[in-house]
Amino acid sequence: MTKIDFNTVINRRNSGSVKWDDADLLYGAKDVLPLWVADTDFPAPQAVLDALQARVAHGVFGYPSPRFLGFEALAGWLKQRHSWETKPEWMVNSPGVVTALSIAVQTLTAPGDKVIIQPPVYPHFFSAVLQNSRTVVENSLIPEDGRYRIDFDDLARKAADAKLLILCSPHNPVGRVWTAAELKKLAEIALSNNLIILSDEIHSDLVYPGHRHTPLASLGEDIARITVTCVAPSKTFNIAGLYTSAVVISDTALRKRFADVIQALSLTKSNVFGSAALEAAYKHGGPWLEQLLPFLAANAAYLVERFSRETPKIKVNLPEGTFLAWLDCRALGLNNDALSDFFAKEARVGLNRGYSFGAQGSGFMRLNFGCSRAVLTEAIDRITRAYQDRGF
């Protein structure tokens, strides 16, 4: 395969991109370099572009048959990359993972029920629970020298009267790739408390050397029976705008409960472009991903090295997975509003505010390094300059 140059900068301004076109408005400053929302700046693999172009060239975009969702390709991918044996009939399509999270909350719990999440965590985990009138129960992750672990004792206590646990695996924003041992321990707590696990594995393909993603449901039939897994090609291949994802549920009764709600909302419908892209990505995207991963790992190493040398009060560890870095800025001594203003208005970089991931994220910022080295360099240059100007 030809070498892919992930450093080619494609101008995303005026492309209708939330990351690039809404940054100035959102951050209240001019010329903000956006490293926030979790998409990357890279074009999709050529195989995906070819599949989409072929679909456009066909010219007719009538209703698709549900037999053409690309689930055979997804099953092949899960087996090959994650050693997880699944069947296409276990899969239900959903526009995006966030939609699937909300539907799972509606399906698997009743209003008022307790749903456990593990903050700091992706903000939509909070909203999927709260906007559906359920109760958030926080099983906070424990930071140890910047590496987070699960508080199993607290989880065991809280599992007793909760109905559902939403797991982020790998974890956004802290970058942990949970080990098989950690996942087994978590699943044992769920099994002994009749807790269903909604496992959001959207970041599962983006894992760095030395770490391995374990699909929760691959750990045994008893665990699979209580697991609802969300997967998508959107982060891996940068096709989030196509809104095509899948939910994998091996247990027939559990799947029926989920599928009935998808049916009732008329969300069974798929999008011809999303399905074509998903199938091409999972069939042919492996070699492209093999080139993306070292590029992202090098970006991560570069940013960790520069922050530790040039802005030592901003602490950041290498993530085990994801293209997200979790910056511990507490030593700057700024409150959350002042911290946001420092990055947006003084450094003019658009990062995610840590406290949007829960109170545990106060004093932190999240930086998306899924960009060219030139953009990353410019962002760190800007942060370093603002840091020096402030005399931190």
Ligand SMILES: Cc1ncc(COP(=O)(O)O)c(C=O)c1O
């Ligand atoms: C853990 C997690 N789940 C879901 C999503 C978004 O999923 P979708 O765009 O398919 O709704 C993200 C995006 O950042 C995420 O980090």
